Amino acid sequence: MRQAAPTTTFMDTGHDHAHCLDEALDRAAALCADRGVRLTALRRRVLELVWGGHKPLGAYDILETLKAERRGAAPPTVYRALDFLRTHGLVHRIESQNSFVGCPDPNKPHGGQFLICRTCGLAAELNDSGVDQAIRKSAAKAGFSVGRPIIEIQGLCPHCRKKG
Amino acid sequence: MRQAAPTTTFMDTGHDHAHCLDEALDRAAALCADRGVRLTALRRRVLELVWGGHKPLGAYDILETLKAERRGAAPPTVYRALDFLRTHGLVHRIESQNSFVGCPDPNKPHGGQFLICRTCGLAAELNDSGVDQAIRKSAAKAGFSVGRPIIEIQGLCPHCRKKG
DNA sequence: GCTATAATGTTATAGTATAACACTTAAAAG
DNA sequence: CTTTTAAGTGTTATACTATAACATTATAGC
Ligand SMILES: [Zn+2]
Ligand SMILES: [Zn+2]
Ligand SMILES: [Zn+2]
Ligand SMILES: [Zn+2]
Numbered sequence: 001m002r003q004a005a006p007t008t009t010f011m012d013t014g015h016d017h018a019h020c021l022d023e024a025l026d027r028a029a030a031l032c033a034d035r036g037v038r039l040t041a042l043r044r045r046v047l048e049l050v051w052g053g054h055k056p057l058g059a060y061d062i063l064e065t066l067k068a069e070r071r072g073a074a075p076p077t078v079y080r081a082l083d084f085l086r087t088h089g090l091v092h093r094i095e096s097q098n099s100f101v102g103c104p105d106p107n108k109p110h111g112g113q114f115l116i117c118r119t120c121g122l123a124a125e126l127n128d129s130g131v132d133q134a135i136r137k138s139a140a141k142a143g144f145s146v147g148r149p150i151i152e153i154q155g156l157c158p159h160c161r162k163k164g
Numbered sequence: 165m166r167q168a169a170p171t172t173t174f175m176d177t178g179h180d181h182a183h184c185l186d187e188a189l190d191r192a193a194a195l196c197a198d199r200g201v202r203l204t205a206l207r208r209r210v211l212e213l214v215w216g217g218h219k220p221l222g223a224y225d226i227l228e229t230l231k232a233e234r235r236g237a238a239p240p241t242v243y244r245a246l247d248f249l250r251t252h253g254l255v256h257r258i259e260s261q262n263s264f265v266g267c268p269d270p271n272k273p274h275g276g277q278f279l280i281c282r283t284c285g286l287a288a289e290l291n292d293s294g295v296d297q298a299i300r301k302s303a304a305k306a307g308f309s310v311g312r313p314i315i316e317i318q319g320l321c322p323h324c325r326k327k328g
Numbered sequence: 329g330c331t332a333t334a335a336t337g338t339t340a341t342a343g344t345a346t347a348a349c350a351c352t353t354a355a356a357a358g
Numbered sequence: 359c360t361t362t363t364a365a366g367t368g369t370t371a372t373a374c375t376a377t378a379a380c381a382t383t384a385t386a387g388c
Contacts, residue, residue, distance in 0.1 A: 009306045038385085040335070059375070072337055079376065080336075096259040096314050098344095098375060115308045126302055134298035135317060138290055142173045143322035144279045150260050150316040153299060158307030202354085204366070223344070236368050243345065244367080262344060262375095 010115070010124045010157050011054050024051045024102055028090050031106055037088065045069075046081035047102065050091055055121045056099035094123065096152045111149045117157035126151070174279070174288045174321050175218050188215045188266055192254050195270055201252065209233075210245035211266065214255055219285045220263035258287060260316045265289075275313045281321035283328075290315070 011020070028047055032039040039047075049062050059078050066073035082100055085091035091100050092112040101123050103112070113126035131151065139146045156164070175184070192211055196203040203211075213226050223242050230237035246264055249255035253270040257263070258278060265287050267276070277290035295315065303310045320328065 010308070038334080040384095042336075074338065075376065076338085076378090077336070084335095095316070115303060115306060117308075118311060124306065124308075126306070128298070128302040131295070131298040131302055134292070134295040135315070138292040138295055139279060139317060139319065142279060142288065142290070143325070144174070144281075144288075144317070145320040145325050146317055147282060147319040148317075150314070150318070151299070152259070152314040153303060153308070153310055153312075154314070155303065155311040156309040161307070161309050202365080206367075234368095238369065239345065240347090240369085241367075248366095 010117075010122060010159070013159060017053070021048065021051045024104070027106060031088060031090070035088065037084075042070075042077070043081045043084055046078060047085055047090055050082075050085070050100055051102040054101070054123060056094045056097055056101040056116075056123050058097075058099050062100075092125075094152060095150055096154070111151070113149075113151040113153075115153050115155065115157070117160050118154050119156060119160035122157055124157070126153075174281075174286060174323070177323060181217070185212065185215045188268070191270060195252060195254070199252065201248075206234075206241070207245045207248055210242060211249055211254055214246075214249070214264055215266040218265070218287060220258045220261055220265040220280075220287050222261075222263050226264075256289070258316060259314055260318070275315070277313075277315040277317075279317050279319065279321070281324050282318050283320060283324035286321055288321070290317075 011017070025044065025048060028044070029039055045066070046062060049065055050057055059075070059082060062082075063073060063075060063078045066078060070077070082091060082093075086093060086100075089103055089106040089109060092103050092114075093100055094112075094114060094116065097116070101114075104125060105127070110127055113128060113131060115124045115126055116122075132149070135149055135151075136146055175181070189208065189212060192208070193203055209230070210226060213229055214221055223239070223246060226246075227237060227239060227242045230242060234241070246255060246257075250257060250264075253267055253273060255264050256267050256276040256278070258265060258276075258280065261280070265278075268289060269291070274291055277292060277295060278287050279290055280287045296313070299313055299315075300310055
């Protein structure tokens with residue numbers, strides 16, 4: 001019914017991003033159809049902008065672009081679209097940067113685990129079950145019931161490491 | 165030279181927090197002396213306010229209290245103090261809440277791992293090496309060099325779980 | 329088409345953080 | 359002890375991030 005999720009490691013700088021983006025939009029359309037919710041033109045456009053690259057984007061960056069395209073785009077325009085997209089797992093918020101990034105696997109519910117390069121700004125979703133289990137184990141020891149884990153690892157991506 | 169760090173699990177509601185706070189201030193004074201930096205009255209007071217409880221505090225909450233005590237307290241007053249305290253590991257920022265909390269073990273450099281109760285707001289520092297290792301292992305697989313890991317686990321603390 | 333609901337437009341405001349420069353205080357040098 | 363210098367704080371203004379509230383438009387179901 002749905003194509004396999006793309007790899008979640010750091011994208012090669014030369015990867016076919018047009019294809020990458022097309023697939024993300026297709027996945028979003030399918031997911032919304034499945035759930036009986038509306039991927040309106042605005043929501044689709046915001047998702048497209050967020051997927052413009054693998055670098056998280058600020059809400060006001062998105063707004064700048066929207067303003068050039070729609071009369072009367074304002075902060076609520078973009079925040080409402082982002083809220084919808086986040087509710088359906090199509091977009092994640094990077095808490096440590098007040099920014100937003102597309103999710104490559106919106107059908108599988110998950111809190112976001114991110115690797116974020118401090119040099120080039122690229123973010124890659126990790127989604128590692130070993131990390132998740134270590135957290136659950138450690139939380140259990142403290143008698144804590146885990147809801148939403150937020151994991152944002154700042155560091156250097158393979159590409160920026162080489163150039164170091 | 166320095167007393168042992170306090171436990172990092174969820175504080176019992178009835179624990180001796182006056183003592184808990186005193187120790188934190190003593191540790192801070194010792195650390196600043198060691199490093200030859202100044203724990204001024206303002207910085208000490210901000211640290212004291214942050215350690216008012218184990219519930220992270222917003223910068224403007226701190227500012228409200230300061231305003232009642234100092235003529236001309238303004239946002240930079242508190243942000244500068246917080247910057248100093250964070251630089252020396254005395255305070256952590258909770259990225260997902262724009263809030264700040266005292267660190268129980270400022271001498272050991274570490275990124276913060278937090279359990280945060282969504283009901284009562286209490287935060288407990290985890291600092292689990294299993295979690296850290298799982299992250300490093302997973303990041304290494306992606307060729308990523310880990311700098312500062314941010315881990316904020318939202319959920320229910322033991323106390324709120326029982327009442328749930 | 330008519331009605332109910334969802335989505336968006338629009339204006340205003342709340343909440344978080346920093347820039348820039350003036351002033352004061354405390355350490356360091358002589 | 360005085361001068362010099364640097365660090366810390368005061369003060370004003372502003373940037374950046376996010377939401378409230380209400381009006382208007384578009385969509386879906388009847
Ligand atoms: Zn791509
Ligand atoms: Zn990079
Ligand atoms: Zn305490
Ligand atoms: Zn609780």
